[in-house]
Amino acid sequence: MPTISNWTGTTATNRAEDAWARISDKPSSVVFRRKNVNQAAQTVRLEYRSGTGVKVGETVSSAIQGMIVFGIKDHPTLSDTDMQRGDRFTDADGTWEIDQVMTLPGEVQGLGRRLT
Amino acid sequence: MSDMDYLPDLLTALQADSTLTTTLTGGMYLKRTLANRLTHELEPAAYDASGYLKPLLIIKGRRDTPFGGKDNSDGFQIIRQPIEFWFHNDKDAGYTALNTAAARLYTLINLKPYAGATQFVYAGGLEFEDPALNDAATLLREYTLIGSRRG
Numbered sequence: 324m325p326t327i328s329n330w331t332g333t334t335a336t337n338r339a340e341d342a343w344a345r346i347s348d349k350p351s352s353v354v355f356r357r358k359n360v361n362q363a364a365q366t367v368r369l370e371y372r373s374g375t376g377v378k379v380g381e382t383v384s385s386a387i388q389g390m391i392v393f394g395i396k397d398h399p400t401l402s403d404t405d406m407q408r409g410d411r412f413t414d415a416d417g418t419w420e421i422d423q424v425m426t427l428p429g430e431v432q433g434l435g436r437r438l439t
Numbered sequence: 440m441s442d443m444d445y446l447p448d449l450l451t452a453l454q455a456d457s458t459l460t461t462t463l464t465g466g467m468y469l470k471r472t473l474a475n476r477l478t479h480e481l482e483p484a485a486y487d488a489s490g491y492l493k494p495l496l497i498i499k500g501r502r503d504t505p506f507g508g509k510d511n512s513d514g515f516q517i518i519r520q521p522i523e524f525w526f527h528n529d530k531d532a533g534y535t536a537l538n539t540a541a542a543r544l545y546t547l548i549n550l551k552p553y554a555g556a557t558q559f560v561y562a563g564g565l566e567f568e569d570p571a572l573n574d575a576a577t578l579l580r581e582y583t584l585i586g587s588r589r590g
Binding site: 359381438 | 470473475476477478479489490491492497499523525527531532569570571572573574579
């Protein structure tokens with residue numbers, strides 16, 4: 324018989340399983356570069372957020388897209404997502420950088436931006 | 440003669456230097472040809488296989504200024520024009536390659552007569568991380584071009 328605590332996901336483990344389910348629904352494999360060293364590939368979920376803008380320099384300008392990297396923490400069978408402030412990765416559209424990491428029950432979220 | 444007439448020749452000359460081409464693997468560009476944007480799509484050669492910026496140079500000419508006398512018979516006029524050399528690299532890669540390239544540039548052009556121009560004179564420099572290019576390691580080297588125009 325299901326317990327209400329499992330249904331609501333009140334434990335970090337439950338929440339980690341839920342977080343992993345959300346990641347698995349739309350997974351992306353990323354290789355963070357930390358101080359010029361590539362880390363092992365990890366599976367996360369990438370979502371855009373509303374913050375956008377443009378930075379204009381003397382010789383270049385970049386479009387900025389705010390984003391969130393969703394990872395897991397305290398999952399019963401999977402390793403915690405290894406993500407730090409300053410980590411970067413790239414995709415076909417540009418370079419992403421993590422500006423801050425929020426640690427939540429069962430989950431880590433990296434708030435950052437992509438410059439193209 | 441337009442403000443920028445010296446720059447294509449200068450770019451061609453720099454692109455013929457093996458030290459610069461070996462060091463600046465991301466390429467050398469005139470700012471006006473970039474449409475102010477350096478992206479993976481527009482300039483793929485500027486990025487490595489992983490998508491990070493490679494060391495590169497962008498040349499930008501600023502407004503020229505007449506000085507000295509003018510020959511009214513044909514409009515010959517001496518001008519000076521600030522020319523900016525922007526060296527960029529991925530911020531984690533740092534400044535080593537940029538310093539090498541900037542030193543080579545100094546050797547090549549400072550106080551050296553150049554076809555169509557009198558000479559370039561080193562006028563200053565700056566080192567910083569450019570927020571408009573993902574905080575890329577950036578060296579600015581500014582030279583004053585002492586040249587001429589007619590009309």
